[in-house]
Amino acid sequence: MALEIRLSAVTVDYYPGTAWQTRALAGVNLLVGENEQIALLGPSGAGKSTLLRVMAGLLVPGEGQAVIPEGGRVALALQEPQRGFFAATAWEEAAFGPENLGLAAGEVEERVRWALGAVGLPEEKWSWSPFALASGEQRRLALAAVLAMRPRFLLLDEPVAGLDGRGKRDLSRILRELVEKTGMTLVITAQEADFLFPLTRRVLVMDRGVLVADTSWGRLGEDPAVLEELGLELPAALRLLYRLAEKGAPVVPGQESVEGAMEEFRKLLG
Amino acid sequence: MVFGRYYPVASFWHRRDPRVKVFVLAVLVAMALLAKDLWWQVLVFAVCLGLFLTARLPGIWVLRTLHSFRWLLGLIFLLNLFLTRAGNPLVRVAGFTLTDYGLYLASAYFFRLASLLLGGAWLMGTTEPMLMVRGIAAFLRPLRRWLPVEEIALVIGMALRFFPLLLEEAGEITLAQRARGVDFRRQRWDRKIKGLLAMVIPLFLSVLRRSGELTQAMEARGFVPGAFRTSHVELEWERGDTFSAGLSFLFFLAGLAWRWIAG
Numbered sequence A: 001m002a003l004e005i006r007l008s009a010v011t012v013d014y015y016p017g018t019a020w021q022t023r024a025l026a027g028v029n030l031l032v033g034e035n036e037q038i039a040l041l042g043p044s045g046a047g048k049s050t051l052l053r054v055m056a057g058l059l060v061p062g063e064g065q066a067v068i069p070e071g072g073r074v075a076l077a078l079q080e081p082q083r084g085f086f087a088a089t090a091w092e093e094a095a096f097g098p099e100n101l102g103l104a105a106g107e108v109e110e111r112v113r114w115a116l117g118a119v120g121l122p123e124e125k126w127s128w129s130p131f132a133l134a135s136g137e138q139r140r141l142a143l144a145a146v147l148a149m150r151p152r153f154l155l156l157d158e159p160v161a162g163l164d165g166r167g168k169r170d171l172s173r174i175l176r177e178l179v180e181k182t183g184m185t186l187v188i189t190a191q192e193a194d195f196l197f198p199l200t201r202r203v204l205v206m207d208r209g210v211l212v213a214d215t216s217w218g219r220l221g222e223d224p225a226v227l228e229e230l231g232l233e234l235p236a237a238l239r240l241l242y243r244l245a246e247k248g249a250p251v252v253p254g255q256e257s258v259e260g261a262m263e264e265f266r267k268l269l270g
Numbered sequence B: 001m002v003f004g005r006y007y008p009v010a011s012f013w014h015r016r017d018p019r020v021k022v023f024v025l026a027v028l029v030a031m032a033l034l035a036k037d038l039w040w041q042v043l044v045f046a047v048c049l050g051l052f053l054t055a056r057l058p059g060i061w062v063l064r065t066l067h068s069f070r071w072l073l074g075l076i077f078l079l080n081l082f083l084t085r086a087g088n089p090l091v092r093v094a095g096f097t098l099t100d101y102g103l104y105l106a107s108a109y110f111f112r113l114a115s116l117l118l119g120g121a122w123l124m125g126t127t128e129p130m131l132m133v134r135g136i137a138a139f140l141r142p143l144r145r146w147l148p149v150e151e152i153a154l155v156i157g158m159a160l161r162f163f164p165l166l167l168e169e170a171g172e173i174t175l176a177q178r179a180r181g182v183d184f185r186r187q188r189w190d191r192k193i194k195g196l197l198a199m200v201i202p203l204f205l206s207v208l209r210r211s212g213e214l215t216q217a218m219e220a221r222g223f224v225p226g227a228f229r230t231s232h233v234e235l236e237w238e239r240g241d242t243f244s245a246g247l248s249f250l251f252f253l254a255g256l257a258w259r260w261i262a263g
């Protein structure tokens, strides 16, 4: 049977019934299936992290329903995932998740090897302390730690916050390879749409706990008001296409993917 | 977890001068420590409960506060129950003779600790941290000649402020480890121990980091230990403050009298 995450009319309040009550999600409906790549956009405080937590089954909605595949098939890397490091070596850090799933030792080893390899952590560093790694490597180790659970749904909360340009490019490449090889579903939040554009097709936009759009990059560009009102921007490649089209250049600006956009530039340059 | 957080509502107790509230709590602590008598402890507990509810703090907090300290409360109760020899035997359990006096003492200690916890939650729930620092400093003022009173008050205030932050941090780390499959309800004990390590170590590291950051932030803003400081908020004494302080003082006298009569 195909796996899916299904949220129906999900509402989440922090500190319900007290003076600090905050509504973080208000009646969210969402269906996420296999092999989907999804960008989750929204201003700070919109409820993105909360939505990911509900999707990962870490937070039970106050109202509504969340139906989620069980047994480590949904994995979430929280914002600043390296804050959860505790093990003596990078290897043990990555093994913690699959061990918790109750797998046999051989299976755990195989998964850890695969996950550390997939994020490109050099083999000589597998026996290092996680705290001795550079920050970009720590990020990749944190990713490996959730990958080792072999999720079919990988949820990433602000995975590039605090990474330098090189770190971002590395992560982008790692994620694209993962999707190609495993067909896993990705849901990613990020401040910059530029990071998300090459990795995703479907776009969710949130504002104050409400899912205001469930669309694609191409259609998002056709309705610029949605993002503008929230102080967000389209990916730079799409913005440039729209500017060119405005000035009368023969391009089709509403592209769904980074490949499509590149094709337009190529045609323009002849 | 909510223990130790400031709860932003308007109530009689929120409006009170922090000095009065520190005084009220000091009286309560003295009363709780003064007598072992069970009924006295129940009375002190009832007073704490009254303070709590009249401060418009959510009633559910009473249960939550007690629940978060259930191990400590349970331990105190059991130790007294099992280790008291005096009194008339009730039953024998695992080689221990439980006595009626043991049960009486255990209950008294239970209520004593519960009162202290509730009293603490009440003070922290009704007083903003910085005001609390001023209240404590005012209280320590007579000792100014011998002790760095302002620094002590500031340290207490910061510790109080740090506590809720710590709880929040603990919540985040729990979430991060649950995302990696930690499940305390279902797992075997050896996994539980590892899961516990996975909570404690990151929490410890984050405390170190946070306190480092706090020190730096204070130094960057020119904090010099021992320097003279003034405050922007002037404390104002109102009639309600006199009233509360007077009432606490009466309570204090009643406690002394009770102790004197009950021996």
Ligand SMILES: Nc1ncnc2c1ncn2[C@@H]1O[C@H](COP(=O)(O)OP(=O)(O)OP(=O)(O)O)[C@@H](O)[C@H]1O
Pocket: A014, A015, A022, A023, A024, A042, A043, A044, A045, A046, A047, A048, A049, A050, A051
């Ligand atoms: N642990 C918490 N306790 C109380 N309130 C919270 C908590 N986490 C989030 N909130 C509140 O819920 C709302 C949604 O927060 P959330 O973290 O989901 O937003 P976000 O879109 O991820 O924001 P950001 O881009 O800043 O990470 C905010 O108003 C926030 O203040």
Ligand SMILES: [Mg+2]
Pocket: A048, A049, A050, A079, A157
């Ligand atoms: Mg967030």
